[in-house]
């Protein structure tokens with residue numbers, strides 16, 4: 001079974017990936033003192049874009065951008081191209097091609113995205129990918145290249161080796177995946193290392209394509225950060241910064257502490273030390289051409305020129321009066337501890353404004369106002385607040401951006417969802433993407449409701465359709481219960497920026 005056939009037989013779940021959003025990448029670059037191009041009018045290239053689950057929502061969101069996807073698997077490329085035609089989206093196209101032999105004339109790109117590609121292709125294609133970044137990046141352009149990191153994969157290698165060894169490479173991908181699930185049960189009975197047992201338990205519930213392409217694919221070559229940056233050097237590229245979440249600045253400082261003061265290239269060494277200290281498995285590297293300004297660690301001062309958005313909740317009453325640590329949780333279930341009352345107020349402001357972003361000055365002003373409204377007199381000095389914000393930004397509790405976004409629409413009398421959302425909801429194998437490029441997990445009733453929002457149905461009509469749908473699924477609910485459910489769902493769509501003012 002070759003790698004390409006496996007992608008045709010077991011297509012990769014093609015999802016919107018928030019960390020590849022150009023407005024976010026531009027903000028990360030700015031934190032590192034690098035001015036990336038305007039994301040709103042950018043040329044964007046995605047390599048190994050699968051069926052375009054990431055690329056197409058980006059093109060939709062930024063109609064003035066031009067988005068090109070390159071995908072080797074014909075089935076995925078054609079599925080993406082058909083979706084683009086159905087959406088009549090003029091600024092996106094998916095080219096069925098090998099990234100190592102790109103057709104001429106594609107031109108330069110401001111953002112190049114390669115997520116889940118670099119570690120999973122043969123070394124010659126890795127070289128071609130970096131070479132392509134060098135040749136096709138515009139002046140100040142940035143590329144996002146994710147890869148598996150040796151520090152975290154070291155302990156997982158016995159699991160990959162056992163799965164590769166005990167499954168039959170000649171089987172079609174779906175059957176080999178089934179075989180792998182049985183082997184996981186055997187390994188769970190044979191092994192006692194809690195770390196590997198935890199990974200086995202996770203893999204049994206993970207998407208089939210994840211298990212297959214991480215653990216059974218022909219290529220999965222984790223490398224160290226140092227090996228990666230050496231390859232960048234060889235291609236006349238350089239590392240700009242990390243686009244993935246980092247636990248906390250405190251840990252970054254701990255990692256720096258592992259390194260002798262005198263060592264040259266201290267920041268790069270700290271990055272490697274951090275991988276070892278945290279057993280990092282996966283990196284999302286932001287890279288630029290080597291003649292771009294010098295590499296530097298993220299600077300807290302740069303926050304002043306950025307905007308921020310966040311979608312966080314706190315399951316307890318928020319204490320704005322004292323320095324109690326409280327956990328704020330994002331929709332993916334990740335918790336972010338916040339101690340500083342002014343920072344808690346800022347998180348409340350951002351979550352209330354979501355999906356809109358606020359610039360640094362407006363956010364600070366609104367947080368101070370909120371404290372005053374709650375009658376909390378004292379607020380800390382700005383540097384303390386800035387440090388708390390920096391930690392949340394580095395950990396991805398609060399996302400930095402250079403783009404404010406559009407205000408979310410309310411449902412109205414005859415709710416309308418935008419065409420992309422309706423088509424995603426109505427098409428099997430497609431995930432609905434929200435205002436900030438997040439994957440929205442909808443059950444069949446939610447998808448059905450969203451697909452019907454073309455402005456021709458009143459709220460009462462929608463409640464009636466929902467009630468019939470749920471009854472058919474064996475869920476007989478009262479009219480009041482269905483009405484409440486429908487309204488809640490519509491407000492979720494509104495918050496996620498799926499609603500529009502008119503059909504289009």
Ligand SMILES: C[S@@+](CC[C@H](N)C(=O)[O-])C[C@H]1O[C@@H](n2cnc3c(N)ncnc32)[C@H](O)[C@@H]1O
Nearest residue numbers: 007012048049050070071072073098099115116
């Ligand atoms: C692990 S998937 C990742 C898909 C998508 N980027 C994501 O993260 O969801 C890797 C993708 O790269 C594609 N691919 C592999 N080798 C390629 C090549 N030489 N040229 C273009 N695409 C390639 C595969 O077909 C597959 O769709």
